[in-house]
Amino acid sequence: MRLTLTCLLLALALPAAAQIYKYTDANGNTVYTNQPPDGAPSETVKLPPTNSVEMQAPSASTADTANTQAPKAAYSLLQLTDLPSEEALRANNGTFSVGVQLQPRLSPGHRLRLLLDGKPYGQASNLPRLQLSNIPRGEHSLAVEVLSGEQSLQQSATATFTVQRVNTSSPALRPPVPTPKPAP
Structure with missing residues (x-):
């Protein structure tokens, strides 16, 4: 007004x-x-009259196409590193770390978070090295996503790997039971 x-x-x-x-x-x-x-x-x-231009309202088709276009990927390279591809990952306590390779560098305000078996894992971080703890043995899928606040901007390809842990209840790992000596 x-x-x-x-x-x-x-x-x-x-x-x-x-x-x-x-x-x-x-x-x-x-x-x-x-x-x-x-x-x-x-x-x-x-004086001649001044120029004037009337503002045009955006057409409905332009506004619709702007909202339906997929967002452009912020990073040309986003992938996990340091995961074995052919063999099992040996982690006796289920703790290991993975690297994240991305280009260009992580922008300010962006964070990285792991997706273990399709679910968010751990806290988001701005470091390209992420740790996993106490992962059970067996086959798992892992990906990394780039977050801006709580919104996911981009996700890497999913990598499948197998965690191998020592089975502590194996009879081979139990200490030998001493045999009783005959009484004299």
């Missing part, structure tokens, strides 16, 4: 302020001014 009122007042004042006078001063210089000179002959300068 205030902006409309200000524009209206300026529009009303524009014709009064737009009057330009031209005259020659005592030194023979041509002078242009918005005030008529005292005691000097002057002529009114007629």
